[in-house]
Amino acid sequence: MLFRFISAILLAVAVSLIGIALExxxxxxxxxxxxxxxxxxxxxxxxxKMKLATQRASSPRKVLNSMERGELEVESSSEPALTNRREMPLLQWHLQRTPQQATRQK
Known part of the structure; x- marks a missing residue:
């Protein structure tokens, strides 16, 4: 009888210790x-905050003021800027005919 009582108490203590560890x-x-x-x-x-500071620093008014004061270097080239137009190839297929195709169509 005493053995059952002690084992029940030990079981209750073990369950409570496991519960405490889990908690x-x-x-x-x-x-x-x-x-x-x-x-x-x-x-x-x-x-x-960093995004706002970046937007404020790169605002057109700030950039123009910096350029006018000479804080920013402006590089100008004598060559015109190349435009990189992206054209859809399927819409331009008729412009890329070979000479043989041109004679067939005539």
């Missing part, structure tokens, strides 16, 4: 998740 691990994981959420918010805020 401790659960709280630890919750802390990590909340810390990561906080870090994510901080990173989002700093990203927004």
């Amino acid at each position: 401790k691990e659960s709280l630890k994981l919750k802390r990590q998740v909340s810390r990561q959420h906080f870090q994510l918010e901080v990173l989002i805020n700093s990203h927004a």
Whole structure:
């Protein structure tokens, strides 16, 4: 009888210790998740601030003022800029005829 009572108490203590360990691990994981959420918010805020600073620094008024004061170097070339027009190849197929195709059509 005493053996059954002691084993029941030991079983109850073991279950409670396992429950405490699981609860401790659960709280630890919750802390990590909340810390990561906080870090994510901080990173989002700093990203927004950097993006705003970049937009302000590259605004047309700021760039023109910097160019007028001579803070920015402006490179000008005598050659016109090459336009890289992207044309759809299927719409331009009639322009790429070979001489043999041209004589067949006539």
